[in-house]
Amino acid sequence: MDFFVLTLAIPLVSGLLLALAGERAWAPNLNVIASLSTFLAAVLLTAEIVASGPRFVFGETFFIDSLNVFFVALTAFVGLTTSIFSGPYMRNEREHGKLSLPRLRLYKSMFQLFMFTMLVALTTNNLGILWVAMEAATLTTVLLVSLYRTAASLEAAWKYFILCGVGIAQALFGTILLYFAAERVLGQSGDALLWTHLASVKGQLDPTIMALSFIFLLVGYGTKVGLVPLHNWLPDAHAEGPTPVSAVLSGLLLNVALYAILRCKVLADGAIPGGFASNLMMGFGLLTLLVASFFLSRQKDVKRMFAYSSIEHMGLITFAFGMGGAVANFAGLLHMTMHSLTKSAIFFAVGHAAQKTGTQVMEDIRGLIKINPVIGWGLMLGTLAILGMPPFGVFASEFMILTHAMKHHPWATPILLLALGVAFAAIFGKVQPMVFGETHAKRLPHAPAITPVFVHLAIVLLFGLYIPPYLTRWFHEAARMLG
């Protein structure tokens, strides 16, 4: 049995099944089981790729190497934990009267289809299909963001749809330009958009066209990553959608969009001399980091604040990949992993906290440690982790990025330190009273699924203390591929 086919087929089939079957008693379990089997298939696929090297599937349509198999594993894992978390969370929402049964059905089927589109985007070898899958990922999540049908959630979904639609259109133009450049070298054929073919002739692609193409691709996919100034949709969509959706948007969609940029950067770097693509990414990264960190302190809504924190981290990662080289790429990949795990853990904790207190306004959430010590500690530890406190993995990756920047781009160091400092002050100052403080909230009808939070945090902690050597090898290999 081909594990790759399974990885793609399970979410697709279960998504359709959930859509057709409707909201039955077993639907949440099917959702979890599907995610679990996707994850298992992804792990086995990863093992296979690590053992035997990159390979093609279905002719040359799909291409799996150590870079994307790493994202596949991460995506499947966060998908699994989110599906576990969403079971009791959605039941609580239902009993609060916020969601009806048809909407739960919509949520579950769209969730699986969203996983499918992201996995396709990650594994496809064709840059055109990559675009199609990214667009499909937007479409599957638009209705999820507006799941509550409140005025604010509709607005958020509208913004999300329009901004990402515009962004993705720019990316398509970039893809067309890329084809324009490739056609001159590879000739008019379906192969001219295959990444492996492009990568083998990247030195011959015309630099002028590639430069323009990369700008469009960066702006286009960058809209999805949340790069400033195209980040407007992100806080709204995160704050107004259901929490599991915020978790996968932040933890996964941003990663996949960044992955698309990375694939294009490899081509642009090969074609354009003088580090054009790198400088562009470093510039966008720093700007994003700085702007997001200053917006953090102005937030009142807890999910909005953590959405800005996601923008901030995406800026940092973009900067790291912009610097390039083995160390920075390694740090970037590590940080992507750590951010994904930590941020989804935080959203899980925040979701439960908001459900308990019935509000997302931070000033009204107080004394979580008394209502539910587990959630309180989960949120506190997650916050410490995302802020880059030493024992956690985020510290390791941020430290690597910072030292690398000091060595090679010393001018950027003060900006990085300033932004990280501001972000720390803003987030810590707001989360601290939420966790420790006076409160009068009641217990929830369904016990929260808090395991995912601590599983994520445990992995993040593990990576901070000790990265297993085979993982290091794997990361190194992926980092080398990025050049």
Place this chain on the structure above:
Amino acid sequence: MSISGLFWQIFAIVMALALAPLLTGWVNQCRAWLQNRSAPPLLQPYYMLHKLFHKDVVLAHGASTLFRSVPVAVFGCMLLACAIIPTLSTDLPFAPAADTIALVGVFSLARIFISLAAMDVGTSFGALGGRREMLVGFLAEPALLMVIFTTAMISQSTSVVTIVETLAHRDFVIYPSLAFAGIAFTFVSFAENARVPIDNPATHLELTMIHEAMILEYSGRHLALIEWAASLKLYAYSCLGLALFFPWGIAEGNSIGGLLLAIPVLLAKLTVGGGLLAVIETINAKVRIFRAPEFLGTAFLLAVLGLLVRLMLETRV
């Protein structure tokens, strides 16, 4: 300058003088048919001219020499314009006298004269009409110039004759830029000839009239000359449009056969053009005077777009 060239030049001018009122009559007739009215006779403009030439001139008290000389000047300008525009043949002895840019100048000279005359008497309607006319002119001229630049870029010359020769007598090539320029030119001609979206030649509504407001004080042979000049202007614009965008059929040189063929072709084109003009006038409503800048602004933009498209699509580097 050959004798036959001179002859055909004079023939073209005479034909313009004779045909211009007929074109106006034809447009009016088509309009009447389309609007379910009983149509005036085709020759109505000639009857009008005849009647006006036999009437006495009534002059306002404050009228100066300028007021009296303007009809002649305007008529002269329009006649000159008709002489420059190739209607039948590209071998015109007068054509080197002025290129397309000068042609625009001739039109604007007429406009300035008639606006000055309108203000000369000092009635409020005259001043109002003159002001509105200048507004329209100030917006229409740049658009017209842009149209001309587009065609001039194709033929590498601003001379009308060269443009027509280039477009008519080479292999057939589709020029997308000409489509833009053509639409812009249509817009401009409607505004310049006081046709419906901007002005209505058939009414004297004080709130909206432009051309009619300026000539309220004229009577007798003065009015006849001005009406004739207006017909000539319509004729000149039609011929310019035909020459720039549908130049086929205009004879090159002085071969008798070509010229004899050119006359029926021109008549056919004018007939169709006049009919189209009437259709457009009928299906459109007159816009408020405040919308006129938008209308002409669109014309200008289209002309600029034509120029840009010309640069982008049709030039080989």
Place this chain on the structure above:
Amino acid sequence: MNADMPLSAQLINLFASVILLLAFAMLAQRRVLTLINLFALQGLTLCLSTLVVAFTTGQAHLYWSAALTLLLKALLLPWILHQLVRKLNVKSEIEALINIPATMLVGIVLVMVAFNVALPISELSQTITRGTLGIALAVVLLAFLMMITRQKAITQVVGFLSMENGLFLAATSATYGMPMVVELGIALDVLIGAIILGVFFFQIREQFDSLDIRHLEKLKER
């Protein structure tokens, strides 16, 4: 342009210009229904230009994309939009945030920018219709402008779809066709997007009793 340019290339250039012209007409349009009709016309022109490319290059899959364009862009989507306008009782007048002449001026500037950006690229290209790339970029930017400056949700959507038209023009005319899979995927995405939008309109309408996106401006940085 020289006379030695083949007729097909001339036709493609002509169609590209018409698409640009229609993009401008859409920008200047004040009525919603006319706007939708103009969009349908743009789709039709796009289909024609794709047909010419298909005929010239003999790439069979381009016939498919032409048919797809006709079906989706010229018939189905305009029909859906018409239905929406009728069912939702959208007021026929378009409300612009910036007045229309000013928008048109900005539009001209955008066209210049697009042409300037595309010029160095088209000089490199061997295909004879290279100029259309600049036009395609201009159409994309104009559609973008329409989305920014119009207040009704439905106008924004037409802008979005018109942007897709521009991209499709770039894909078919400037590069003589992308791989078939990609075109199919794009068409599918556009279709699903339109359906989701339809659903979405009813949600917005249910919530706000109007399709004016001014209602959608509550979420701001405070």
